[in-house]
Amino acid sequence: MSDVIHSNTQDLDSAYQVENLIAEDIDAYLDAHQHKTMLRFITCGSVDDGKSTLIGRLLYDSKMIFEDQLEALEADSKRMGTQGQEIDFALLVDGLAAEREQGITIDVAYRFFSTEKRKFIVADTPGHEQYTRNMVTGASTADLAVILIDARKGILTQTRRHSYLAHLIGIRNIVLAVNKMDLVGYDQAVYDKIVADYTEFAAGIGLTVFTPMPISGFKGDNITLPSENTPWYTGPSLMQHLETVEVDATVNAQKPFRMPVQWVNRPNLDFRGFSGLIATGTIAPGDKVRVLPSGKTSTVSRIVTLDGDLEQAVANQSVTICFEDEIDCSRGDVIAISDNPPEVSDQFEATFVWMADEEMLPGRPYWLKLGTQMVSANVQAPKYQVNVNTMEHLAAKTLELNAIGVANLSTDKPIVFDAYADNHTLGGFILIDKITNATVAAGMINHSLRRADNVHWQATDVSRENHAGLKNQKPAVLWLTGLSGAGKSTIANIVEKKLARMNRHTFLLDGDNVRHGLNKDLGFTDADRVENIRRVGEVAKLMTDAGLIVITAFISPFRAEREMVRQMMAPGEFVEVHIDTSLADAEARDVKGLYAKARAGQLKNFTGIDSPYEAPEAPEIRIDTSALTAEEAADAIIARLIP
Template structure:
C-alpha cells in the first residue's frame, strides 16, 4: 500500500479529491441533444445503451432493470435498455415512447442532457418540445425499413427549429448482417431529401443499439466504416456558443430585483452578445437609454458577462424597465413591431381558430395575440404549400400574427430566444402552438396611430353620457333581439345616444362573407368588437345582440374596451325553451341535418361564468329584463 491509497487518506485529502472532481465536472461543456425518428427505430434502446456504457446506472437500478427485462420478456436479451427511458406505465405496456424523457449523463470529456422523443405522428408536438432547446439531433433509421415519413417529418422539424448538428444513426445494422450496401443506400436516399429541405451536412453512422456497435468505439462488424463512433462524436462536436457571444447584446428582463431603496437591478439570461460596465444600452420597447453601472452575480461584481449567463444589471439612470422588456446594445437595437409572419407548429387537439385571441409568450414577455388565416400549410414530405383555412394537431403552417402591443424581437434564424414563441389558449391555459418569427410585416413599421384633437372624452361629453357596450349573449331564440330592441327604445326616450348591432343584420352587410364554422364565428365577433370599439370612441352606448357562443371571443371584445365599459348580459334561456319557440324554424332544420354548425345542436355554447347581468327568461319578461339592464347602466 502507498499513502495515496484511500485507506491512508485523511479527510482533508478526500475533501480535496471531491473538490477537484466537482471543479473538473463543473467546467465540462454541456451538449443537449435529442433522439428522433419513426416508431420502433430504437431511440430509447440507444439512450439506455449510452447510459449503461457511460456507467450512469447504479447497481440497484441495474438489478431492477434486469428484473423488468425478464418480466417484459425481451427476446433473448439480458437487458432491455429501452426500459431505462420508458418511464410511463403506458409506454412500457405498449413498448413505445409517448412523452419526452430527459436523461443526464456524463463522460470524462463532456456532460449531456438527452431527450428521447416519441416516434408516433400523434406525438409530434412532444418532439418539438424536446428539440426546442437541443444543440444536436440524432435521427435514427431502422436499417430494415429505410427512410420513412416520420424520418422526413422529424428532419424537417429539426431543421425548422434551427438544429444544425445532425447525426444520421442507421440502427439495427445487426439485423441486416452489417450490409455495407444497405447503409450506403439509406444514406444516399436521406441525403437527397436532406438537401431538398436545406440540410447541408450531417454525419452518418452505422450502429446497433442492441449490440453496441459503433456506440462507444469502432465495431469489428463494420470494417468498411472508418468514420467516428457515436459517443466520441458527441463528445467532440462543437456547439456554436461563441457565435452567440459575437452577436449584439440582448437580455430579456426576467425579474426586477429591488431588495431595498439603494438597489435596483434587472435580472435575466443573456440571449446574445457581451456586456461590460460602462456600455451604453437601450431598453425596448420604450427606447430609453442608459449605461451599465454594475454586473452583479452570485460570485460578486463582474467585469464582463456573456451569452448564456444569468446576471443582474444595474443602470446609471433611473429609467422605466420591467419584466418582459429587453435590454440591448444602444447602437444595435432589436426591431420592435406588432405584426409578424411566423411559422407555426400546431400542438392542440382543437384546431386553430383564426381571429381568436391567444396568449403569446416570447422571451419573458406575455402579450395577447391573434392569428390570421394561414397563408399555407406545409406538406413535410413533399415541401408542397397547401391551401388551408386552419391548422390541426401537428400541422405546420405559415401565418401572420398581430399582438396587442409592440414587442422587441429577432427572427428565429437570428436568435432562438427572441424569435421563438408559444401560443397559449386563454381558457384552458394549455400550450396551443409553438412558433418561429420569420420577419415583421412591413406595414407594421409604416402604419402609425394618428392622434386626433377631438378624443373619445369630448365625444362623450357632447352627448352627456358615458360610453358603454351592452353585450347580450344567449342561444338562438333566447330573446336577445327582443330585449335589445326594448332597451334601445327606453334609452331613446331618455335622450341617450345609442346604436343597436344585431347579429342577423350585421351578417347582411359587414359580415356577409362569413359562414357559421367556429373560425367564421370567431371572425364575426372580432369584427363586431372592432366596430363597437369605434362607436364607444364616438361616445355612443352600443347594444349588441349576438349568440357569441365562445367565452374567449367575448373576453377578447371586453379587452378592447375601456375598464367598466363592457357589460356582459346573459339571456339565460334553457335549450328546450328556446327550441320550443323556434320562431325562425332554425332548430327544426338543425335537427333534420339541413343546417350545420348550429349553436346548441351540433356546435357548442359556452355560457358566461360571471356576467354582469343574468336574465332568467323563465321568471322575467322582456320589459322587466330591459328595466334591469337600464338600472345597471344608469343607476
C-alpha cells in the first residue's frame, strides 16, 4: 500500500513540475511577445498592382487566419468567381462591399499580425488617384512602404505619385516589390528593366536607397521564403526584410527630447504633472528642460507611469513628467531638452497635399492642428505645384484635390515646431475647414520665414482704449452682408449720416469703393473674394484700434471669411447685419445692371447666379427689406448699436 502511495506522490510531483515548466514557458513567451518591436508599414502603388493580395498572403503565411475565417474566405472566393484560384487573398482586406464588387481598394484597411521576431500593423492603401488622400492617411504613421509594381505594366503615374508621397512624408525604408513575376515567366530582364527605370526616377525625387525584390503575391514567391523560381535573386524575402529592418522608434530615441503636453495631470493638491506621448529623445529625472513657447526652464523631478516611476523614458512612451519648480505649462505646450529646444514662429514655408474636393482658397483661415497645438492659419497662394510625373515645378494659383504644392502660411499666434525632416510630430500638421470641420490638407513644415524673426510688433503708448475714450464711444464694426442689390450701400450710408448727427466718429467702407484703390488688383474669383474680405477686415481692425465705428457694405458671400473678420475684433465689437433680400427681389431691382450681364454670360463668378452666397446662420441683426424701408432698417441697426 505504501508503495502505491509513494508512486502516486511521484506522479503528482512530476505533474507539478510539468505544469511549472509550462507556466514558465508561457510567461517567457508572453514576456518575449510583449517586448517585440512593432513595425508599421503600408502597401501602395497603382490600381491592380496586387496590394491587397500581398497582405492577404502575408496573413495566410503568418498563420494569422483562423479556420472559420479560412472557410469563409474560400466560400467568398468561389462566390466572387475568382478565376482558377482556391483563395482570393485580397478579400481578407477588401472589407467594403463596393471594394469586393469592383475588385479595388477604396478605404485604408489596417491589419495586425506577428511572427516570432516582430509585430506588424499593415495598412492596405487604395491605388486610385481619387483616393490619394486615403494613401496619405495610411502613410502618416508608417515606418516602411512597400511600393508594388505590376511586372507586366512597369512604372505608372500612381507609382510615381505614391513613391513621391512616401518620400515626402519621410518614410525612410522603401521596398520596391516587382509583383506578378509569375505572369512574365520570372524573367530577370523584365525585373532588371523595372528596377533600372525606378532607380532613375527615384534619384530625381531624392530617394537614393530602396530595397528591390521580385515577388508573386498570388504564388507566394519570395514572400516568406526565397523562391526557387528566381534563382538569380539573392536578396532576402519580403518577410525576412520586414523582420529585420530598423524601425523609426530607434532613430527617434536618438534625437533631442520633445514631448507635446496633452493634459495637465492634477488628481489632488499634492501632485501636478504633465502628460503626453514622447515624440523623440530620452528623458530622466535631473534633466534640465524648457517649456515652449514661454521658454520657462525647470528640472525633471519624476517620470510617472501607471506601473510606477521610471529612471528613464524614451520616444513613443506615454508618461507624466513632474518638475521641481512650479512653472506654467498646459495643453499645447511642448516640453523639450533645455539646451536644444525646437523653434517658435508664426510664419512658415510648408509642403501641402490637398485632400478636399473644394480647391484651396488662398487667404481663407483654416484651423491648423500640429501635435496638441490648435491655431488659426492663413495659407498664401502656392509658390508652385509639383508635377509627379516629371517632378517639375508648375505655376499655380490654388491647389485642387490630390495636388501637391509649396506655399507660405501664417498663424494667429506663434507655435512650437521642428522641420518635418527632423521631427514628424512637430513638423507635420493638418488643416481643418472652420465651417465643416473636415480635414482639407496635410502639411509638412519646411522652415520658418526670416520675416517672422525680423518683423516685431511695435508697442505704442496711446492705446485703443485712449483713442475710444477721446471719441467718447465704443469701437464697433457694423458688417452689412447680402446679395448684390439688397440695399447694403443705401442702408449703410443712412446709418453713417444718422450716427454723424449723434456726434459719433465713423468711417464707411463700401465694396465698390475699396476696389478702386486698396483692392484694385483683385477680381471676382472665389480666391480673390477671400483676399478682398481679408484686406478689408485688416483695415477695419486698424480703424477700431483708432476708436472708430466702422460700417462696411460688402456682399462677403462666404461664412468663413465673415467669421475670420469677427475673430480679428475684440469680443462684442463685430456686429453682423444680414440685409436679407430674396434673389428675385434683388434681381428685379438690378440698379447697376449686373444681374442682366450675369444672366447673359457677360459677367462671370457673380454671386447668386454662378457663385454661391452663404447666408448668415445667426447674425446679430437681420433686416428683412420686404418689411422695412431703408430708413427703418438704419434705425433698427442704430438701436442695436446704441441702446
